[in-house]
Amino acid sequence: MFKNFWYAIEFSETITEQPQLFVIGAQKLVLYRTSDRVVHAMSNRCVHRGGSLAQGTVVNNCIVCPYHGWHYQTDGACVKIPSNLPNAKIPIQANMPTYPIKEKDGWVWLFLGEVDRAEQTPIPDIPHFHDRNLRSIHGEFHWQVNYERAIENGLDFAHAPFVHAGAFGNPDAPEVGNLEIEQSEWGASATVFLKPSPPKGLWRFLAKVDRADVKTRTGFLMPNLTFLEVFLPFGSLVIWTAHIPIDEHTTVSKWMNFRSFFTGKWADGDAYRRTIKIFQQDRPIVEAQSPQVIPFDLTAEIHVQADALQLQYRQLRRQLVDLGCLLGMEQG
Numbered sequence: 578m579f580k581n582f583w584y585a586i587e588f589s590e591t592i593t594e595q596p597q598l599f600v601i602g603a604q605k606l607v608l609y610r611t612s613d614r615v616v617h618a619m620s621n622r623c624v625h626r627g628g629s630l631a632q633g634t635v636v637n638n639c640i641v642c643p644y645h646g647w648h649y650q651t652d653g654a655c656v657k658i659p660s661n662l663p664n665a666k667i668p669i670q671a672n673m674p675t676y677p678i679k680e681k682d683g684w685v686w687l688f689l690g691e692v693d694r695a696e697q698t699p700i701p702d703i704p705h706f707h708d709r710n711l712r713s714i715h716g717e718f719h720w721q722v723n724y725e726r727a728i729e730n731g732l733d734f735a736h737a738p739f740v741h742a743g744a745f746g747n748p749d750a751p752e753v754g755n756l757e758i759e760q761s762e763w764g765a766s767a768t769v770f771l772k773p774s775p776p777k778g779l780w781r782f783l784a785k786v787d788r789a790d791v792k793t794r795t796g797f798l799m800p801n802l803t804f805l806e807v808f809l810p811f812g813s814l815v816i817w818t819a820h821i822p823i824d825e826h827t828t829v830s831k832w833m834n835f836r837s838f839f840t841g842k843w844a845d846g847d848a849y850r851r852t853i854k855i856f857q858q859d860r861p862i863v864e865a866q867s868p869q870v871i872p873f874d875l876t877a878e879i880h881v882q883a884d885a886l887q888l889q890y891r892q893l894r895r896q897l898v899d900l901g902c903l904l905g906m907e908q909g
């Protein structure tokens with residue numbers, strides 16, 4: 578994992594005043610809202626006896642440990658120890674680590690790294706979230722993989738005819754044309770025209786389904802976002818996915834899917850099933866990749882022209898390693 582980035586970690590609507598356990602990089606945090614609707618992130622392990630704050634409650638905008646009821650303010654300071662007699666002092670060490678956290682574009686973002694750099698570090702834009710012509714659904718999947726293999730899977734054009742034959746992959750046209758790569762400061766995308774597979778299910782009933790090549794754009798934004806944009810003859814489909822490293826070998830990928838066609842609620846189930854099906858097709862393949870962690874040596878695996886976007890990812894990753902941005906997290 579890399580430090581000094583905002584990580585997309587959760588859908589905004591999921592966080593409530595009910596404290597919630599959240600694990601990233603084997604570190605346990607508690608996420609919760611105060612009555613002003615602001616989201617907060619604190620270490621989950623109570624400094625008193627290691628109680629799990631996620632089992633606690635929010636009272637007067639303090640998180641209250643379930644074990645002995647210590648109250649912690651949003652800045653982590655303990656302000657009440659119920660067992661203390663009125664003249665007893667609160668130990669100054671009774672302070673919980675907190676983390677910068679914000680909400681933007683439907684996501685909750687957590688900053689990991691040097692806290693004083695959080696404010697100057699931009700949070701990526703997800704413009705589709707604000708487009709009222711798009712219908713959105715969201716979900717998540719859990720894979721026993723390192724998150725970077727999941728990211729690279731999202732950047733991989735050449736696997737579609739093999740892994741997604743019968744969905745959008747066309748086994749009769751496995752060639753990947755030249756990738757048009759666009760770079761941004763901490764990301765890149767690639768556009769390519771792919772031969773479509775014959776439409777199935779609901780999509781067969783769309784008025785004008787032609788067999789023109791489908792413009793497809795996919796990309797990543799460091800540290801943990803990928804997106805896929807498919808320009809179908811009848812509209813566009815965009816999937817943003819945040820890949821959250823739970824530990825070295827476990828990833829939760831949370832996705833938001835936006836579509837400009839079939840924008841009624843009635844089609845949500847179909848859109849959901851299609852998305853899940855694709856991810857389920859990928860899962861056994863990615864879980865079986867070895868080594869689980871992508872090699873840091875760029876020459877350790879072989880790259881061909883269709884892998885150009887993954888290579889961009891590996892190069893940026895290499896750059897971050899060279900800049901000393903690898904994040905070491907305490908287990909807790």
Ligand code: FES
Nearest residue numbers: 623625626628642
């Ligand atoms: S363990 Fe949290 S208050 Fe005692």
Ligand SMILES: [Fe+2]
Nearest residue numbers: 730740855859
């Ligand atoms: Fe895939």
